Amino acid sequence: MSATIGVGVPDRPSFAAPPPLALYIHLPWCLRKCPYCDFNSHEARGEPPEAQYVDALIKDLEFALPSIWNRRIASVFVGGGTPSLFSAASIDRLLSGVRARVPLVPDAEVTLEANPGTFEREKFEGFRAAGVNRLSLGVQSFAPHQLTALGRVHDADEARAAAESALAIFGNVNLDLMYALPRQTLDEATADAAEAIAFAAPHLSFYQLTLEPNTLFHRHPPPLPDPDAAADIEEAVHEMLAAAGYRHYETSAFAQPGRECRHNLNYWQFGDYLGIGAGAHSKLSFPDRVVRQVRWKQPKQYLERVAAAAPLMENAEVSRADIGFEFMLNALRLTDGVPAALFAERTGYPLLLVRDALAAAEARGLIERDPTLIRPTPLGRRFQNDLQALFLREETIA
Ligand SMILES: C[S@@+](CC[C@H](N)C(=O)[O-])C[C@H]1O[C@@H](n2cnc3c(N)ncnc32)[C@H](O)[C@@H]1O
Ligand code: SF4
Numbered sequence: 039m040s041a042t043i044g045v046g047v048p049d050r051p052s053f054a055a056p057p058p059l060a061l062y063i064h065l066p067w068c069l070r071k072c073p074y075c076d077f078n079s080h081e082a083r084g085e086p087p088e089a090q091y092v093d094a095l096i097k098d099l100e101f102a103l104p105s106i107w108n109r110r111i112a113s114v115f116v117g118g119g120t121p122s123l124f125s126a127a128s129i130d131r132l133l134s135g136v137r138a139r140v141p142l143v144p145d146a147e148v149t150l151e152a153n154p155g156t157f158e159r160e161k162f163e164g165f166r167a168a169g170v171n172r173l174s175l176g177v178q179s180f181a182p183h184q185l186t187a188l189g190r191v192h193d194a195d196e197a198r199a200a201a202e203s204a205l206a207i208f209g210n211v212n213l214d215l216m217y218a219l220p221r222q223t224l225d226e227a228t229a230d231a232a233e234a235i236a237f238a239a240p241h242l243s244f245y246q247l248t249l250e251p252n253t254l255f256h257r258h259p260p261p262l263p264d265p266d267a268a269a270d271i272e273e274a275v276h277e278m279l280a281a282a283g284y285r286h287y288e289t290s291a292f293a294q295p296g297r298e299c300r301h302n303l304n305y306w307q308f309g310d311y312l313g314i315g316a317g318a319h320s321k322l323s324f325p326d327r328v329v330r331q332v333r334w335k336q337p338k339q340y341l342e343r344v345a346a347a348a349p350l351m352e353n354a355e356v357s358r359a360d361i362g363f364e365f366m367l368n369a370l371r372l373t374d375g376v377p378a379a380l381f382a383e384r385t386g387y388p389l390l391l392v393r394d395a396l397a398a399a400e401a402r403g404l405i406e407r408d409p410t411l412i413r414p415t416p417l418g419r420r421f422q423n424d425l426q427a428l429f430l431r432e433e434t435i436a
Contacts, residue, residue: 049358051386056323057309059106060113060301061136063095064315065121066337069155073189073254074247078317078335079119088128091315091337094344096135098314098333101349103139105322106312111140113147113301116170122152126164133169147300149174149212154200155191162207172299173204174212174243179219180233187220187260201237212241212299217275218268219247220260227271228278235282240297244275245290289371289422306368307376308384314349316340321356328356328386361385362392363429370405370425375413395429404428 067086068079114136116129124132129150136142149172150165162173177197178188185193192200204211213234217227234242246268249256263271276286284292288306291299305311313320317335321328332352334340343349356364365385369376381389389396396412399405404418404425418425 047358047387047391050326051323051328051358051361053323053325053383053386055383056109057384058112058304059109060115060304060309060311061111061140062301062311062313062315062318062320063114063116063132063136064118064313064318065091065116065124066119066316066340067123068118068120068153069123069191070189074250076250076253077119080337082123086123086337087341088124090341092124092128092132092135094341095132095314096139097344098349099136099139099312101344101347102312102314102320105324106140109140111136111142111146112309113304114142114149115301116148116150117174118151120153121150122161122165126161126168129165129170130168137169147172147210149299149301151176152200152204153192154197159203159207162203166207171208172210172212173208174214175200175204176214177201177234178214178216179230181226181230184219184222184226184230188216201239205237205239209240210297211239212243213237213239214243214245216245216247217271218263220262222263222271224267224271224274228274231275231278235278235284240294241299242279242284242292243290244279244292246272285373287373289419303372306372307380308365308368323384323386326386328361330354330356358387358391359431361387362395363426363431366392366395366429367426369412370414370418370422373414373419375405375411378407378410378412381412392429395431399425399428402428 064078066078066080067082069082071079071081133148148170150170151174153176178190179185180194180197182194201213215230215234217230247262249259279286279292283294285295286292287298288302291302310322311320312322313333316333316337318333320331322331330352331350333349334343334351340349362385365381369380378389385391396405396407399418400407403415404421406413406415414425
């Protein structure tokens with residue numbers, strides 16, 4: 039869409055105060071690559087170079103310190119890949135290294151992603167002792183044939199045992215599940231949801247399986263439920279979660295009251311984040327600009343580039359033409375939407391920047407708004423891609 043920018047929108051952003059800041063740390067190895075996964079994850083083929091990688095992460099953070107000067111970290115997320123492949127001692131050294139270099143807010147949320155196949159109870163206890171206070175566990179399904187179809191390294195009993203230990207040790211736990219799996223019936227999907235709900239974890243994520251380019255499933259697609267069947271599954275699962283007291287607060291995220299993931303909320307509210315590690319993305323605001331950075335992707339290349347004091351593969355300013363879309367892409371995933379004032383606080387531009395797109399979205403019944411709030415309607419949440427596309431623009435000045 040081509041839109042005009044009204045008189046009164048400045049050329050450059052300006053920030054009275056920087057947005058909240060989160061830290062993402064990427065650990066890129068897995069036991070085996072899952073056929074549906076397009077994350078920057080690599081089969082370990084032997085022991086990953088843990089000690090060398092933790093050293094590199096700490097160096098990477100040190101290089102980044104001037105860009106987050108004087109700011110505190112509100113949450114840390116150690117994601118992957120499979121971070122739980124790393125020993126508790128390595129995670130301890132990593133988190134101690136972080137705390138020694140940047141101040142964390144009191145009670146900062148510190149999440150680590152774990153896979154049942156790499157589970158040992160003592161390891162979870164070690165992660166807890168290292169300062170991890172939230173565990174995100176990749177269950178995907180409790181049906182044995184689905185775990186096989188998804189190429190998972192764990193079986194259903196390992197997933198159950200890992201969920202029980204995670205809840206006993208951390209309390210603050212997320213379980214990741216996927217639905218609309220190969221040949222999945224409605225009954226199978228609701229059985230998965232019922233079992234996940236029975237654990238009473240404070241947070242559940244339900245993702246519809248998507249066929250991502252550059253994956254084995256994309257090249258050899260499995261027989262997935264058709265769109266109508268997938269929509270029926272989604273509706274049934276969402277009803278079960280609501281009945282069990284989980285609020286559907288974001289497209290794929292469900293939480294008991296007050297147990298939303300603070301780290302992810304910061305992304306959706308267009309906060310800042312520093313991402314360290316192979317392929318990690320950052321978005322950082324400065325008084326007069328917003329930049330996006332991407333680190334070198336291949337683990338070996340990343341280690342070499344950090345050693346050469348140059349971990350960044352990309353470092354570019356976010357343009358005025360893109361920033362409104364980027365804000366809305368995130369904010370409109372939230373069921374409650376966002377305060378209208380957040381746009382200026384987080385993009386550095388007045389809301390006037392997206393005036394035409396907001397009006398178009400409202401006219402089509404995709405958002406509702408008043409002077410204090412912008413929120414997707416149920417229709418807007420259902421047709422999220424159409425809604426977000428309204429904010430894509432080629433900039434012309436009026
Ligand atoms: C960063 S990933 C990986 C977490 C962890 N390594 C695991 O596999 O359990 C986070 C979650 O994204 C979801 N996911 C990954 N690929 C997906 C796909 N193609 N479609 C839908 N969800 C996907 C999975 O539920 C996964 O647990
Ligand atoms: S374990 Fe997780 S990150 Fe690794 S390949 Fe599978 S889905 Fe991707």
